[in-house]
Amino acid sequence: xxxxxxxxxxxxxxxxxxxxxxxxxxxxxxxxxxxxxxxxxxxxxxxxxxxxxxxxxxxxxxxxxxxxxxxxxxxxxxxxxxxxxxxxxxxxxxxxxxxxxxxxxxxxxxxxxxxxxxxxxxxxxxxxxxxxxxxxxxxxxxxxxxxxxxxxxxxxxxxxxxxxxxxxxxxxxxxxxxxxxxxxxxxxxxxxxxxxxxxxxxxxxxxxxxxxxxxxxxxxxxxxxxxxxxxx
Amino acid sequence: xxxxxxxxxxxxxxxxxxxxxxxxxxxxxxxxxxxxxxxxxxxxxxxxxxxxxxxxxxxxxxxxxxxxxxxxxxxxxxxxxxxxxxxxxxxxxxxxxxxxxxxxxxxxxxxxxxxxxxxxxxxxxxxxxxxxxxxxxxxxxxxxxxxxxxxxxxxxxxxxxxxxxxxxxxxxxxxxxxxxxxxxxxxxxxxxxxxxxxxxxxxxxxxxxxxxxxxxxxxxxxxxxxxxxxxxxxxxxxxxxxxxxxxxxxxxxxxxxxxxxxxxxxxxxxxxxxxxxxxxxxxxxxxxxxxxxxxxxxxxxxxxxxxxxxxxxxxxxxxxxxxxxxxxxxxxxxxxxxxxxxxxxxxxxxxxxxxxxxxxxxxxxxxxxxxxxxxxxxxxxxxxxxxxxxxxxxxxxxxxxxxxxxxxxxxxxxxxxxxxxxxxxxxxxxxxxxxxxxxxxxxxxxxxxxxxxxxxxxxxxxxxxxxxxxxxxxxxxxxxxxxxxxxxxxxxxxxxxxxxxxxxxxxxxxxxxxxxxxxxxxxxxxxxxxxxxxxxxxxxxxxxxxxxxxxxxxxxxxxxxxxxxxxxxxxxxxxxxxxxxxxxxxxxxxxxxxxxxxxxxxxxxxxxxxxxxxxxxxxxxxxxxxxxxxxxx
Ligand SMILES: Cc1cc2nc3c(=O)[nH]c(=O)nc-3n(C[C@H](O)[C@H](O)[C@H](O)COP(=O)(O)O)c2cc1C
Ligand code: SF4
Ligand code: SF4
Ligand code: FES
Ligand code: FES
Numbered sequence: 084x085x086x087x088x089x090x091x092x093x094x095x096x097x098x099x100x101x102x103x104x105x106x107x108x109x110x111x112x113x114x115x116x117x118x119x120x121x122x123x124x125x126x127x128x129x130x131x132x133x134x135x136x137x138x139x140x141x142x143x144x145x146x147x148x149x150x151x152x153x154x155x156x157x158x159x160x161x162x163x164x165x166x167x168x169x170x171x172x173x174x175x176x177x178x179x180x181x182x183x184x185x186x187x188x189x190x191x192x193x194x195x196x197x198x199x200x201x202x203x204x205x206x207x208x209x210x211x212x213x214x215x216x217x218x219x220x221x222x223x224x225x226x227x228x229x230x231x232x233x234x235x236x237x238x239x240x241x242x243x244x245x246x247x248x249x250x251x252x253x254x255x256x257x258x259x260x261x262x263x264x265x266x267x268x269x270x271x272x273x274x275x276x277x278x279x280x281x282x283x284x285x286x287x288x289x290x291x292x293x294x295x296x297x298x299x300x301x302x303x304x305x306x307x308x309x310x311x312x313x314x315x
Numbered sequence: 316x317x318x319x320x321x322x323x324x325x326x327x328x329x330x331x332x333x334x335x336x337x338x339x340x341x342x343x344x345x346x347x348x349x350x351x352x353x354x355x356x357x358x359x360x361x362x363x364x365x366x367x368x369x370x371x372x373x374x375x376x377x378x379x380x381x382x383x384x385x386x387x388x389x390x391x392x393x394x395x396x397x398x399x400x401x402x403x404x405x406x407x408x409x410x411x412x413x414x415x416x417x418x419x420x421x422x423x424x425x426x427x428x429x430x431x432x433x434x435x436x437x438x439x440x441x442x443x444x445x446x447x448x449x450x451x452x453x454x455x456x457x458x459x460x461x462x463x464x465x466x467x468x469x470x471x472x473x474x475x476x477x478x479x480x481x482x483x484x485x486x487x488x489x490x491x492x493x494x495x496x497x498x499x500x501x502x503x504x505x506x507x508x509x510x511x512x513x514x515x516x517x518x519x520x521x522x523x524x525x526x527x528x529x530x531x532x533x534x535x536x537x538x539x540x541x542x543x544x545x546x547x548x549x550x551x552x553x554x555x556x557x558x559x560x561x562x563x564x565x566x567x568x569x570x571x572x573x574x575x576x577x578x579x580x581x582x583x584x585x586x587x588x589x590x591x592x593x594x595x596x597x598x599x600x601x602x603x604x605x606x607x608x609x610x611x612x613x614x615x616x617x618x619x620x621x622x623x624x625x626x627x628x629x630x631x632x633x634x635x636x637x638x639x640x641x642x643x644x645x646x647x648x649x650x651x652x653x654x655x656x657x658x659x660x661x662x663x664x665x666x667x668x669x670x671x672x673x674x675x676x677x678x679x680x681x682x683x684x685x686x687x688x689x690x691x692x693x694x695x696x697x698x699x700x701x702x703x704x705x706x707x708x709x710x711x712x713x714x715x716x717x718x719x720x721x722x723x724x725x726x727x728x729x730x731x732x733x734x735x736x737x738x739x740x741x742x743x744x745x746x747x748x749x750x751x752x753x754x755x756x757x758x759x760x761x762x763x764x765x766x767x768x769x770x771x772x773x774x775x776x777x778x779x780x781x782x783x784x785x786x787x788x789x790x791x792x793x794x795x796x797x798x799x800x801x802x803x804x805x806x807x808x809x810x811x812x813x814x815x816x817x818x819x820x821x822x823x824x825x826x827x828x829x830x831x832x833x834x835x836x837x838x839x840x841x842x843x844x845x846x847x848x849x850x851x852x853x854x855x856x857x858x859x860x861x862x863x864x865x866x867x868x869x870x871x872x873x874x875x876x877x878x879x880x881x882x883x884x885x886x887x888x889x890x891x892x893x894x895x896x897x898x899x900x901x902x903x904x905x906x907x908x909x910x911x912x913x914x915x916x917x918x919x920x921x922x923x924x925x926x927x928x929x930x931x932x933x934x935x936x937x938x939x940x941x942x943x944x945x946x947x948x
Contacts, residue, residue, distance in 0.1 A: 263374065
């Protein structure tokens with residue numbers, strides 16, 4: 084007999100060891116997320132995927148599904164909080180979407196649309212973050228880093244390289260690369276690395292590929308982010 | 316001492332010595348980095364080169380760890396690294412003026428290094444000397460009772476480059492200030508008493524039979540002892556003293572019952588991070604009652620079947636490291652640690668001390684374990700909990716210093732005796748760290764159930780406006796509530812008891828606490844990382860006289876978000892001080908508000924301050940005066 088829990092009233096089957104996120108995705112239900120990626124160990128840091136389990140909030144990407152759980156996700160209350168989280172991520176960094184190569188392919192932007200975010204609401208922090216253009220093939224624009232650690236996990240767990248890591252603490256948390264100079268050009272990073280492909284926002288950008296797919300024809304221009312899961 | 320230009324080979328030599336002292340074990344990374352910095356004054360890139368080579372750990376990982384802790388420096392700092400404790404009590408004792416004075420006489424700006432690399436001066440979170448403040452750390456050694464004279468002497472000593480070892484000993488004197496002792500602080504227990512009593516315990520009926528595991532897995536000896544000991548802890552109704560109040564017996568039992576995979580073992584961890592501003596009772600326990608604490612840890616090891624233990628000591632208490640190691644050494648000699656303890660076959664247990672490095676969040680038990688493993692102190696995703704998946708993924712109990720001390724007493728005198736003290740839901744005594752506006756700040760031990768009013772009376776507090784119980788993450792108690800009592804059923808506390816008289820601005824108290832949380836957020840999760848900064852900005856906006864009722868609504872909203880979305884207790888409680896004071900001391904906020912519904916945080920006149928400083932102007936024409944401006948706290 085398969086085990087089930089309910090998600091917004093819908094019965095969702097799951098296998099032992101699956102998280103709520105995994106089971107929901109399999110069942111075609113979209114839960115907003117930024118630091119979760121099906122190929123990597125969950126991190127549980129962005130908190131966009133927060134749901135209510137039996138009345139208590141928890142991150143669905145790290146919480147194991149249990150039989151009989153009552154999970155709420157797509158409610159006005161939770162979506163309002165998720166919206167505030169995306170607003171926080173926008174004001175924490177420097178996101179000027181119209182001039183960003185990732186626009187239209189960006190999960191943060193697409194999630195903000197999905198949640199109906201109309202303005203950043205909070206005062207911008209305007210942090211001063213330098214761009215790293217030292218690598219021949221890849222540009223790092225830290226202004227848009229949301230600290231999801233996907234590149235960290237990809238480099239460590241798939242590429243076996245540890246090119247990236249988080250350093251600093253609190254609001255000063257930032258991404259570092261594996262070189263004494265602190266520059267990507269002095270690491271063994273290559274375009275073939277898994278880490279080159281996982282950034283959900285516009286930090287890790289391939290050089291000389293700018294706007295090869297025109298705005299308007301990009302991933303989330305064609306279908307909203309929820310469609311990546313729903314109706315599978 | 317001029318180590319900024321240290322030769323790479325000299326650095327490599329230091330690194331190699333430190334690394335071999337820590338068994339070339341990357342899980343000791345925090346300790347390794349600390350010792351390297353003690354020798355080099357910072358962590359130079361050459362040291363990381365060497366660590367990378369000798370430990371086989373990638374540079375990103377080392378820098379990631381070093382970058383997390385406030386007391387590690389990846390940029391050169393002064394040879395004298397001065398950090399002023401910046402708890403609200405230090406503020407009340409005038410620390411800011413003292414810091415300005417020291418900066419002025421040494422020609423250095425706060426947060427910066429002097430041009431000759433001699434000295435750097437900055438602020439740090441509460442150093443746990445609130446009853447004898449203002450406090451500071453110099454190269455991580457605690458100095459108490461700062462005064463104008465003392466500051467001038469310190470300036471002179473630094474200017475003359477006098478080695479810290481030759482500074483007057485009284486600067487470093489830390490008093491216990493025990494004002495009221497009860498079962499714990501008045502205990503006359505001798506080392507080994509509790510362990511011998513635990514060994515003698517025979518299994519009581521019922522409870523013990525379900526669970527018969529000896530100290531060392533599978534050994535038939537001492538079947539009665541450990542399980543019977545655990546029963547006593549349960550019978551005592553002991554609850555954790557670190558704040559959350561979890562039932563100790565249940566925690567120990569869960570750990571004891573957790574299955575072990577091949578090669579695994581159980582661990583006992585004593586949480587001496589004591590980072591909650593205003594708390595300093597663990598410092599006193601470790602200064603004068605270390606045997607009681609270590610004995611409690613050994614009793615725990617006996618009860619759950621652990622062979623290794625750690626004391627995680629906050630970096631601010633660095634000066635306690637050597638004395639504590641002396642106590643451990645004596646206990647080994649007396650067969651109270653080591654193998655076959657007090658002749659119990661298989662009774663093997665030892666304790667190692669790890670120091671923190673300036674990170675409040677490392678008091679959170681799973682972050683503490685990460686730090687013990689040599690990592691960034693980020694709280695883990697839970698479940699699983701430490702009792703099953705703790706240190707190196709093995710069953711681990713983490714308890715507060717005071718919890719272990721109480722456990723030792725319970726081993727000696729029994730659970731029933733203990734349960735009879737205090738109240739129905741809160742057995743035993745609680746040690747309070749009393750500071751702020753009162754005549755006799757210090758350590759007070761009471762049976763649970765004591766009223767706030769009684770404590771205020773005993774410590775000689777007058778005209779009290781408010782008491783912050785359990786620090787910034789606790790609750791702010793107003794006079795109408797002074798008959799409320801200390802206990803899990805009413806006001807739970809980790810021990811801080813900070814008193815504010817009528818002369819204090821409760822808004823500024825809350826603002827100090829908000830700055831604390833912002834500084835200490837680990838930065839892992841979005842709501843806490845960004846939310847604490849937003850909250851800080853809002854409070855600063857009010858402080859600057861630009862507040863409006865709109866901002867209250869914003870604070871409410873942030874609170875909701877932090878409470879529901881944060882990853883750990885730090886984020887969950889970060890809004891507490893503000894919400895409490897808004898509710899109970901609203902006039903303090905209104906003073907900082909303008910009448911409009913909304914005021915932008917941006918203030919043109921303030922923005923011109925930098926230009927004024929550069930041009931050395933402060934005349935009326937260099938200001939843009941807005942109507943009503945000028946009410947600046
Ligand atoms: C941000 C944060 C800081 C904490 N700091 C401490 C601390 O300094 N000392 C402590 O004993 N517990 C602290 N705790 C509580 C611990 O997580 C844990 O509950 C406690 O050590 C368990 O011991 P006990 O059951 O004996 O109280 C903290 C918790 C949080 C969320
Ligand atoms: S990373 Fe995404 S959200 Fe940020 S600027 Fe680019 S498109 Fe906009
Ligand atoms: S660079 Fe991209 S993938 Fe890496 S942490 Fe930042 S946002 Fe995440
Ligand atoms: S997707 Fe779950 S916390 Fe980020
Ligand atoms: S728990 Fe550390 S930032 Fe949220």
